[in-house]
Each structure stands twice: as C-alpha cells, then as structure tokens.
Amino acid sequence: MLQPIIAIENVSHYFGAGRLRKQILFDITTIVEPGEVVIMTGPSGSGKTTLLTLIGALRSTQSGSLKVLGQELRGGSENKLVELRRNIGYIFQAHNLLNSLRAWQNVQMSIELHSEIPASESRDRAESMLEAVGLADWATQYPSELSGGQKQRVAIARALVCNPKLVLADEPTAALDKKSGRDVVEIMHDLAKKQGSAIVLVTHDNRILDLADRIIHMEDGRLSSLDVTPLANG
Amino acid sequence: MFAIPLAWLQLKRETIRLLVALAGIGFAVILMFLQLGFQDALFESAVTLHQNLDGDIFLISPQSTSLIAMKSFPDRRLYQSMGFAGVESISPIYLGFGIWKNPFWEGPPTSQTRSILVIGMVPGDSVFLLPEVKANQAQLRLTDVVLFDRASRTEFGPITEKFEALKATGGLVKSEIESRRVEVGGLFNLGASFGADGNLITSDLNFRRIFSDRKKGLIDIGLIKLKSGADLEKTLERFKQNLPGELRTDPKKTTNQTQEDFVVGDVRVLSKKAFITLEENYWKESTAIGFIFTLGTAIGFVVGTVIVYQILYTDVTDHLAEYATLKAMGYKNRYLLSVVFQEAIILAVMGFIPGYILSIGLYNLTRNATALPIAMTLNRAILVLCLAILMCVISGSIAVRKVQDADPADIF
C-alpha cells in the first residue's frame, strides 16, 4: 500500500503558558491517503484551523507524531518546514493574493519557488492554470479588479499550479455567495482529482459535503470520523 | 532567480506613497547637496585669491591667521630675500578693508556703503595670474585709479554695466573708497568670499593714499618668484638659513609640512601650497563653519532616514498579511528581507535623481545671487548618492524587523 500523505498520531496542542495554558487538541489520530478528499466539519472554536496549521507546517507540533508527505514535522528544523510548505497548496478563507501583482504574477509567485520549472515556461504555465480555473481572460487583472469568486479561483490556481500532493483549504467559501462558493469548491475538487492531490477541506457548508471521500468531525478538540458514506448529491 | 520584481511592483502600486517618499528623499538629498556645496564653496572662495597669486614663496607676519586678519611686517625681510640664490623677483602686497560707496545708489537718502578688500601692488610687478589684471595694470600708475572685481557682490553697485556703458563714450566710473574719490580703470574676475564681499586692485601708492594711516615699509604679503628651474625645497632651506632670527616650527606639523611652513624671526615663510592650506585651515578649524555645515548635512541625513523609515514601515505593515502568505507558500525570511532592502535602494536612487537635478538648479541660483564659486562636482554627487543609499539601508534595516511579525499561522 502507498505511504499515506498525512499520518497523525496522538497529536495534542496547547496554547498559552503557565496557568493560562489551555489544551486545544486532544490525542488526534488519523490518516489521509494520496488523492483522498477529506472534509472536516465542526463548530467554530473546536480546533479545526489549529489542526490545519499543524498539518501545513505553519505551527510547530508539540506532542505526538505528525508525518506529512513522509516527513516527521515534530522537531523539524525551520528550513525543513519551509521546504515542505513548497509542496503543499494552501487556500485560505480570505484569498490573500498579493495586491500589487496581476493574476498571472500571483500564480507565478508559486512557480518561482520550484527551480525545476524553467523560467521560460513559467508564464505559460501560470496562464494555462488560470485558464483551467476559467480566468483565461482575466490573467492580467489586479486582484482589486476581480470579484470575490474570481479572486478565490486565482488563489486555487496559485495553490495547484505546481501539482502539490496535498491541498489544505480552510473555509474557502466563507466569503462567497452560495453559487460561486459551490463553483469554487468544484473547480478545486476537479483539478485536485485530476492531479491526484489529496485535499483536506474545512467547511461549514453542508451543501458541498457530497464532494468528500470521507468526512471527519471536530468537537472540542477531539476528532471523530463519521465513516458514513456521503449522500450522493445530498 | 526571482523573475517578478516584487519590490518595485509594490512601490509602483502605491503611487502617492511613492511620490511622497521620493519627495522626502529628494528633500534630504537637496539639503545635503546644499550644505556640502556651501562648505566647499566657502573653502574654495577663501583661497581663490591665493590661487591666483603669481608667486612660489610667500612671506607673512607670524601673527597673520587669514586674509581677513592680516598683520603687517617690515618689507626689509622681503628685500633681503632678493639676494638668495634661486629667487627671480619679489613683490610687496598690501591688503586692507575699506568702505566703498555705491556711486549709483538711488534708494533712501543715506548712501549705500560696504566693506571691500583693497589689494595694493606695484604696478610694474606681475602679482596676479589673471590676464585682465596684467592687461590693465598700467592704468594703476595713474593717481586714484583702481581695478574692480566684476564678481563682487551686487551691493557695490552696477559697476561692471556702467563701466562697459561709459567706455564707449570715453567716460569712467567714479566712486569713493574710505571717502577718497577713485576712478575705475578696468575690471578683473576674482570672486567674493565669505571674508570679502568684493575686491579692488590698486597701486601701492594709491593704497597708501586710501589708507593714509598705513606706514610705508610695512607690507601684508611678500610674494617671491623663483627662477625657472630653481628647486623650491632648496630655496626654502636658504630662507631658513639666511633670514635673521630664531627658527620656529609648529611641533604638531610633520617634517614635510614644516619644510614649507616655518617662522624665522619676525616672518613666516610659506610655499604657495602651504599658504593655501593655512587659509583653508583657518576657516575649517578656527571657525564654526565646518561644524555648522557638517551638522546641516547630518540633519538632512537624519530627516531622510526618518522619512524613508516611515514609508518602509507603513509599506511592510500594509503588506504583512501578504508576507505571511508568502511565508506559508514556502518563501524564506531572507526573501522578504531582500524585498524590503530592494525597496530601500530603489527609493534611494529614484529620490536622488530629482534631488540631484534640483540641486544643480539651486547651485546656479546661489552662484548668481552670492558670487560664490558653488557648482556640482562628481565627487560630491557620488558622496551624496552614497549617503542617500546608506540612509535608505539604515531605515530599511530598522523596518525589516517588522517582517519577522509576519506569522504564516495567523492567516488561516
């Protein structure tokens, strides 16, 4: 069997120090397989974002074992963590595009981290990725000239342009209306499936649960796997 | 490696902020240019007269500290030196400040007067390297005739214009110096200095007519010309040996310096180079001028640093979420630091250019208004460019600390 993309074992997490120290995550254990689409649900404040930042190597792991793309994150050097981030696609709640850059340049910022992609190809590659998210005609716009849904699609192009093995998305539809929210998640889902990328997606939106291969549920820092098969087109 | 010039694109995107930054840096650059320019002009104007004297060795009183504070000494010493091997000729020079009356003043009833430097010389001697003086000095044989420096300040009156206008009709400009009527027999070009607003040249006889209390036999500068091929050092050595009195040298000076600058008895002997250095050092060390201009330059530097810091800090703060995003994507801190430093260098160079151009214009204005020899030099341009870059790099290195605040964990 293939090595899992994410292997979490007994991960706990605390915020604060001394008497204010508070446990947020309790003994999290789960596995995400290559290409798997996992949706994480749960009430606000239950620790979903915290878990996502741990998986994304944006926060250091305090206890337990967390392996992402085959690499143990706990105790990893800052340099190693930064290198690892280059192989993960991030999609944030707010689009977080660079406002001074045009759409294609935003996508290219991601390509430039990958020296294996020749500079001569990078612009073409950025533009074809924008075409894939339906923004072929918008490549030279600045973020301020795009709608919320369009911006989030640029962010998806940026996250996926280098074929990451793992995509992390934290409530990517929160700032969007119902229709464009669904569109954005579908685009992300289809592209990731095509590239064979695994997705961990946090959402409150029940209408997109049907896109998941597996749904996990977070409550008060504890994870429960809802191993129910998602409703077909529920 | 990085094809997207993020630093430049970020600066360009905020046009207003960029313009404010450039205005601020340009202002600091102009301030530094003006201060340094004034200082150089001052030191240069202070020695214009020295540089234009046609001599190799100079005698002055040991108590003389600068052209504006000359003490007379007996001309005997000068005539003695005529007998030293290697000496070709000698000339006495007389210096005095006299009150000049603007003869064309039409303002309020009181007349306009101003102090002018009067230089007395023997009409048959070659004292100045200025061709106009050589051409006109025969005029000085006439009683109460003076040559006027056309680069004198305008307060002395429109002497140059009137001189040219009257020349056609055979008339002469008449004026008063120290209440004595004189005629302007010709013009020359020397320039005002901080010490003297203008210059007059006249004969030794006329000089004593103007300054009637000056005793015969007392001179201010003794100018000595060497025979062609005579060795300066050897001749100076003869002055050391042969002038009467005790030899004294400044213990703070090096042997090389005391070879060209020493006191024997009641005169100080200087090479032309040492004579110029003496005057420069007076202005640099015995007055607050050097300090004031250095302080002015430093203020320009500090103002510029603060402005650039403000701009860079605001810029980093505004882009903090974007920088955090870049960190999350896998960019290292080093990249973000380089972006901030690139912005700093871009600002420095872009702000320098308009500041440089405006400074040239201000130099021209100042030159026309003050008759000071102020002009842009390559050395000063390079110095100020370096200061501007240093200014931006210092502010950049304070502003980059803010980049550490960009925490990728905060943006999810």
Ligand SMILES: Nc1ncnc2c1ncn2[C@@H]1O[C@H](COP(=O)(O)OP(=O)(O)O)[C@@H](O)[C@H]1O
């Ligand atoms: N940087 C932090 N410092 C202290 N407490 C935090 C921090 N980030 C999150 N928390 C707390 O951790 C808990 C879980 O937060 P979070 O992971 O953001 O939940 P969710 O994403 O499920 O809404 C919340 O109670 C929140 O207040």
Ligand SMILES: [Mg+2]
């Ligand atoms: Mg959250």
